[in-house]
Amino acid sequence: MSGEYPTPTLGQRLRYITGATLPSSMSQWVLEDLTGPGATRRYLLRVLVPVIPPLCLFLLIPGPAWMGLAMMALLYLPLIYFAVALTYVFRRHRLAEHGLDPTLADARARARGDAERRDYERRHGRG
Template identity: 75%
Template sequence: MNDRTTPTLAQRIRYICGGTLPPRMSAWVIDDLTGPGAARRYLLRILVPILALLCLFLLIPGPLWMRLAMMALLYLPLIYFTAALMYVYRRARLTSHGLDPALADSGQRQRVAAEREAYERRHGRG
């Protein structure tokens, strides 16, 4: 029986494309979606591969500035919507792995708790 807790290369590729991992890798999934660098990984996984597809616009005849403008007209809104939907994506990925979607809020809850503790220490309530 395979008891790996981190995905193989094939499993990672499937995971990046939207697949799920076995339940024994739940800790890895939680760390990937909510741990340090989660936002950077999410943005890179979506925004970098699209660049290869957008480079097809460079094959269209015409001035370079026009081809780059066509690419920008698609890429800039993609950046905006990718960032805007990050929270929804995290919750959906956690749910698809059978995990509690509230885990997506864990970082925010920790920050609020730390701020509250610092406030109470400053003002003599803790």
């Protein structure tokens, strides 16, 4: 993300990651964070990495190690599935929460689809 607009401090970033809203002066940063390159990767890292240490507590349960790993997997695999499935919903919600237009969450995909359609129509004589 570029430095052309105000960026949050470390404390603001930590609160933002945990669900707090940032001041409206940082709307451009929020927009870039939620829709810019790497937005999905950042979202998945923020959701999937913090739960690993608590899941490791299953390894302390007496018994074979595979039992603790199996219990971890029973919780972690559905978390991965739902985190990926709800990425779009989460981004729309966070945009709305910061007073931004939720339709911006898929603006790049729409623009890419429009470009493909124009290219198709140009190649096949419909435009």
